[in-house]
Amino acid sequence: MDDGDGSSPTDGAGAGAASGLLPFFSRSPVEELEEKLRRLTEENRRLTGALDAILAGHRAPHRPHAARSPSPSCATARAPSLSTSCAAREDADAVAASRQQAPTAEPWPKVRTIRVRADASDADASSMAETAKDGHQWRKYGQKVTRDNPYPRAYFRCAFAPSCPVTKKVQRCAEDRSMLVATYEGEHNHAAKSTETAEFVGRGCASHQHSAAGGVSSPSLPCSISINSSGRTITLDLTNQGSGSTAEAAVPREVDVAVSPEFKRVLVEEIVQLLKNDAEFVASLTNAVAAKVVEKIPDRSL
DNA sequence: CGCGTTTGACCAGCGC
């Protein structure tokens, strides 16, 4: 995220989008699909960064001190804190506030908030952590009842590396107890499990996500895919959910993890099938391609 | 017995 969303203007938007309109020559269908998926992911990341920048710019004039933003409905004491009382805007607020806190030195927010739909009966903190788990291993170091939320807030640290500065706070939403709000602070300073849930940050309510794990996923694949309705984010979760091997669970969840060609082929086919069946994704993709086509057509060509 | 969780105490930041 640090350098990835920098949107390389040459290959990312330009050549990538242009070649996206051309037929794929001299490549296998799997490679075509992989390339296509890679470009879509790149484009998705680029557009996300742009939207976040717009959001930050939009809020900046009204909120010179975003770290302290006492709004009547959202009793957020501090920016990094969890505000579980207003679900709709808070993700964007967290991103915008984080960007304002570090406008130049920190290109990506240190504070990320995600929401997870959870079983409302699991009110205890341990199940909260379990529900909101993200592939990282967390160690709980505290719990606190905050003023604006009757449900306790649990504090977690990354247990994978003792020196890892990342902390995580999990709290049940005051208005919708079936919703968990997890706030991540800091960046993991270790290589393993690097993708975590950063792709979810600021992407809206978790209830808008189409989770392949709960619906379309293949039992043959140890992975899950989440696509949010806005079409902005695709998250590949390669956590080995099915197998009991802890060693395999420690494999970095990057898409380019070393797997067999057969696995890659099946995985790509599954992904493509998922994407094709997602009408909203197809619509978003169509719009993005159309926009790029318009962008590429010279003015004098008409 | 080791490890993770719980929970009360303590500390720091902020507003009044």
Add this chain to the structure above:
DNA sequence: GCGCTGGTCAAACGCG
């Protein structure tokens, strides 16, 4: 300066 609140620490506790 004081009080409130969020965040962290660390000893006690529980579980496998």
